[in-house]
Amino acid sequence: MLRALEIRDMLIIDRLDLAFQPGLNVLTGETGAGKSILLDSLGFVLGWRGRAELVRQGAEQGEVVAVFELPKGHAAHAVLEEAGLPTGPELILRRINTLDGRKTSWINDRRCSGEVLRALSETLVELHGQHDDRGLLDPKGHRTLLDAFAGLAGQLDTVRGAWRHRARLMRQLAEAQAALDAVRAEEDFLRHAMEELDALDPQPGEEAELDTRRRMMQGAERIREDMARAHAILGPQGAEGAMGDGLRWLDGIADRAEGMLDAPLEALGRALNELAEAVQGIERAQDVMSFDPHELETVEERLFAIRALARKHDVLADDLGQFAEGLRDRLAALDRGDAELKTLKAELGRADAAYDAAALALTAARTEAAARLDRAVTAELAPLKMDRAVFRTVIEPSDPGPEGRDTVAFSVATNPGAPAGPLARIASGGELSRFLLALKVCLSDRDAGITMIFDEIDRGVGGATADAVGRRLAALATGGQVLVVTHSPQVAALGAHHWRVEKRVQAEMTTTTVVPLDAAARVDEIARMVAGDTITDEARGAARALLAGTV
DSSP: OEEEEEEEEETTEEEEEEEOOSEEEEEEOOTTSSHHHHHHHHHHHTTOOOOSOOBOTTOSEEEEEEEEEOOTTOHHHHHHHHTTOOOSSEEEEEEEEETTSOEEEEETTEEEOHHHHHHHHTTTEEEEETTOSSSTTOGGGHHHHHHHHHTOHHHHHHHHHHHHHHHHHHHHHHHHHHHHHHHHHTHHHHHHHHHHHHHHOOOTTHHHHHHHHHHHHHHHHHHHHHHHHHHHHHSTTTHHHHHHHHHHHHHHHGGGTTTTTHHHHHHHHHHHHHHHHHHHHHHHHHHHHOOOHHHHHHHHHHHHHHHHHHHHHTSOGGGHHHHHHHHHHHHHHHHHHHHHHHHHHHHHHHHHHHHHHHHHHHHHHHHHHHHHHHHHHHHHHTTTTOTTOEEEEEEEEEEEETTEEEEEEEEEESSTTSOOEEHHHHSOHHHHHHHHHHHHHHHGGGOTTOEEEEESTTTTOOHHHHHHHHHHHHHHHTTSEEEEEOOOHHHHHTOSEEEEEEEEEETTEEEEEEEEOOHHHHHHHHHHHHHOSSOOHHHHHHHHHHHHTOO
């Protein structure tokens, strides 16, 4: 509910503070007094697109503040929470427009984007009038209005869930088919690569082991000849044999040398033992380094084959086994791909059937609700002096979507036998206003917490018809809030609260102001609406009769 509207330096408004009330609030005034400026200012703070230049001449910036009362459960709370903005029982919107066209917005003293502001405004205010394309005249919203009238939220959730499930399966099927096609395109390569890898069967760590063996054999080949020559010089045919011969010769004459050869004999014995140990070490090294020349060739061939495969597949040699497992998995996917596709297609078929059933049930519910809405609107048209008009909710097939397979449009024919068509094209200004009002009365209980604004919706009607319009506006305001800009005295008389919009000229500056009317001023204002500029006693009497409800 709109509680307050503060306007500073907007168009021809200098400073204006308005405190609106629950119920039916009426704004009246002469043509050109500035009633539309109030709506422009309210639309500005709500983020609606409107006039480009709003700042009053001579001012640096224009500012509008709107204060709303939000009961628990109001739809605005969800918008605020989703945007990460503070929420509570009071909502304050503030927006500034500078001379250079920059617009800055705040919600509860927190900066916000125009997108968030517009999303919030949709839960706060509805504007209805013969030139309005945001409300009931917009065919894009007719299906939503019908669904709200019928209370189809549960069925809509079912259809949306079935649509999401179907869309998810379609994505999975497309992804599976694309993956299978990609594997099939490289099937020959995969199978050839697997044959190479399976034939070679490389093991983790094998490349390092083969490289070590290869380097060892290459080194051994270079030193084997030197080791053999050393063995020949130091072994039994060389130094070891010569030392043995010398030891035997000395040992044979030692007993005749009077002990002089004892020390040399001991030293030669020790030396011979050490030499024998060295020769044995050389022999052991020869044994270790002895290899079949073909083994080096074999090791090199396998080492080079492993490294070549690693380069071919751009992986490390130790990762060839893991790479082979990946290829094997892709081939396995190819082998089982057709079965998976068949399963997904079966699931998608069931999802299609579930969506079709839910959408068909939703269409049936909409069709039944459309008939009820048509009857309700027709009943409302009779008191509005349009008992010969025909209102019809047209439901036609459309492409499937999350909201079902229906398009909904409100169609009217102003007289029997006349062609039917969209509201905005068929009805005249006065007729359109009454159609909109009748439709809004039928849909009003679905708009709890929304402030409804009617901009000259009574244009072109008068007398008993204007009275019927006013009574329906008053009924809409029961338990809620309606603001109506009107030129009809019958409508103005039914308001619970009344303001007059005035244009004043002071110091060669034109400004618009809004004056709350007490009982006496209200009589004069309604008398002016009845009689024109010259207010007569008869006009005041007619005004009092309208206010008393005796006319």
